[in-house]
Amino acid sequence: MMKYLTLIRHAKSSWDQAGLADHDRPLNERGVRNAPVVARFLARTYLGANGIPAIIPQPDRLVSSTALRARSTAELMLTDLGVDAGRLLLDGRVYHAEPRALLQVVREFDDAWNHVIMFGHNPGMSDFADQLLRRRAIDEMPTCAAAVIELPWETWGAATWNQARLIGYVTPKLIEKRFPDGHEPRPMEPPPDFRVNDPRELVTSASVRQGAVPQGIGAETVRSRGFNLRELVLGAIRSRDSRCLELRIMSGVWCLVS
Template identity: 30%
Template sequence: MKKLVIIRHAKSSWESPYLDDHSRPLAERGLRDAPKMAKRLKKKDIIPDAMLSSDAERAKNTALITAEILDFPKAKIHFTSRLFHSLADTIFDEIKKTENKVQTLFLFGHNPGLNDLIEKFGGKIDNLPTCGQFGLTFDVNSWKEISPQNAKLWFFDFPKND
């Protein structure tokens, strides 16, 4: 069984409107929501074997905060530019590169690609909110085998879901 947790970056700051989009940091709300959502994962005992993240500042910081709360080694997070504003098919290709020894993968990225990926797997969602988490399970032994046909909703959570 493979488990995928899709996590949209926490709320980003627009205080510097001329800052390159890739470099935008987290806003105060994002800095509040990221640890809150990571603690919810910890409480449900959802711990990653691997983390894959966009290298954009806001996604990177969301992943680093999550890793800290879950005692996941920050040096083991794989950051890639291939997840920055990527299409669902590109994100899907990156997931399928995951080593088979990994059972639970956390993926940090951006909309609209994450919404499209969730819909590709059969998930019904209007919008994955900032810091939202969408969990899927796949009854397969290899990440290369995951598909819409073997995807099942595991959970959906977001900061205002109190």
């Protein structure tokens, strides 16, 4: 099985306590509020919460920087992610780590784990995500942003640069923009069935029925053979010249996040 790595920058932290060591800075009110929101979105969009089929495996471990703001972000997400507190691991090497150091941490993960969520800091976390991907797609990650990444290897030790694929990307602002009233994603009326035989038909399409699709989506997520779009899950992509969109079309569940 391929490995899945979700990278999350810690939620918004407080600078109110003068003289407090950087390592010990807590989350502010906004950070405390945003962390569970992002966790619920990840759980309900990718992990099979609410009875919707999961796109990726459940998290086997949460690995966090030892800094209070990163650890607190992870702890606030545990319940909504459905992860027991005993699966949260603290690793001092993740604190303000550069991409090369983060890669080494990943290479040492237990191969029995298929999905790990890592909580860290910028600029290292954003740079790490961008360098992992075979197509550059991540600018600076804002606080509490999450990048869901598929690694094309069966062992963590094989991880290297420019080979991974971005499955999804979300930020608190994107969720707030799509759901300003605070409601969770709800199933929508699915579009009529239709089939395409060539992924390029999706890549060059300006829209898919009710939902706009950015250029390039589908090139790495659809099969070369015909498929039914109502049974297909397309992950979000974000590039430097397109907005982050997510389209889920799956047996009557259709959710567009932009």
